[in-house]
């Protein structure tokens with residue numbers, strides 16, 4: 001079978017990070033980027049380098065650390081932004097400059113206060129400049145779905161002529177309907193000269209709950225890159241959810257005969273890691289990775305499930321990395337089972353770190369019989385803070401072990417972030433060290449500096 005390959009462009013660290021309460025520091029972004037690499041995303045949009053020093057550093061360190069994926073840096077359509085993005089991407093094995101400029105009349109008139117002619121010229125000149133620095137250039141006409149179609153075609157044609165390699169069509173305000181969005185992609189393919197030479201991309205917001213449906217409609221009409229985010233985070237109601245896009249194609253290849261390079265078993269760990277880092281919990285009924293996504297409560301469903309899981313299950317929990325709930329962690333569990341569960345919760349450890357976690361786990365299991373995920377996360381956090389305060393920190397920080405900044409002042413929040421059972425006994429008490437001083441690495445919230453940039457594609 002020769003199915004078209006869809007490029008998965010993850011913007012969790014850029015658009016996603018712009019959602020309220022989801023800002024991350026450099027170490028946290030690096031840790032998540034490493035997980036995105038394991039997940040198999042093709043492009044990681046690592047940040048908006050001119051927006052703040054924190055964003056610049058994040059793009060720089062992700063560029064230096066990851067070899068396989070393309071690393072993209074966002075830039076407004078001006079020389080200063082492009083140069084700054086290019087500077088941040090210097091260490092990348094596969095750099096991409098992502099330029100955006102609004103094209104809808106409402107944005108041109110009220111936000112940018114420029115004419116269509118000026119917009120066209122600015123898009124062309126900036127892409128030309130970006131291309132002189134970097135072979136891989138993406139252009140996004142912001143608010144494309146509310147842009148006059150003839151003008152949109154003109155802009156897209158102009159940027160292709162000067163070397164853009166990907167053209168992204170953002171539904172910036174989440175206004176489009178699936179059929180409408182699909183038609184727009186088809187129109188561009190029919191009318192724009194040179195469009196066959198570039199990759200068409202979708203970038204859909206979820207204001208009407210249609211981000212995933214719109215993205216899939218775009219793919220059906222020829223888009224070959226989808227921009228999306230873990231847990232669907234992003235501006236306002238969020239972006240298209242990466243896990244939903246990927247699993248829709250995987251579960252329904254009869255309707256969506258496309259391939260991605262995503263390793264399904266890393267979906268849930270990625271979701272868990274993001275929730276833990278941002279402390280923004282996943283809604284329980286969230287498709288694919290929510291706590292209840294594979295829970296069966298009604299008797300008739302349970303009965304069917306026991307007779308044959310296919311009665312009520314369209315995909316297995318294992319296929320998306322949801323831990324096997326039948327695997328109970330207790331004092332008889334081995335190191336391997338513990339390591340596996342840690343991994344499923346988004347934590348990978350080196351041997352020495354695992355030894356310490358295992359030692360504490362055995363003590364705990366002896367006391368409480370059944371160790372819940374929330375307990376385990378608590379324990380991991382505890383060891384993490386201990387690790388950073390010890391003398392052998394060199395070379396480890398920001399590698400695989402969670403940074404101390406992730407240490408939570410309120411242990412209950414860990415349980416919430418992990419989607420753990422709210423009835424769990426007080427996790428703060430189990431580690432026996434609730435009162436210990438955690439190492440404080442300042443949590444840099446650069447959103448205040450970013451206010452002027454809180455619009456993107």
Ligand SMILES: [Zn+2]
Pocket residue numbers: 015172203205234235239456457
């Ligand atoms: Zn966006």
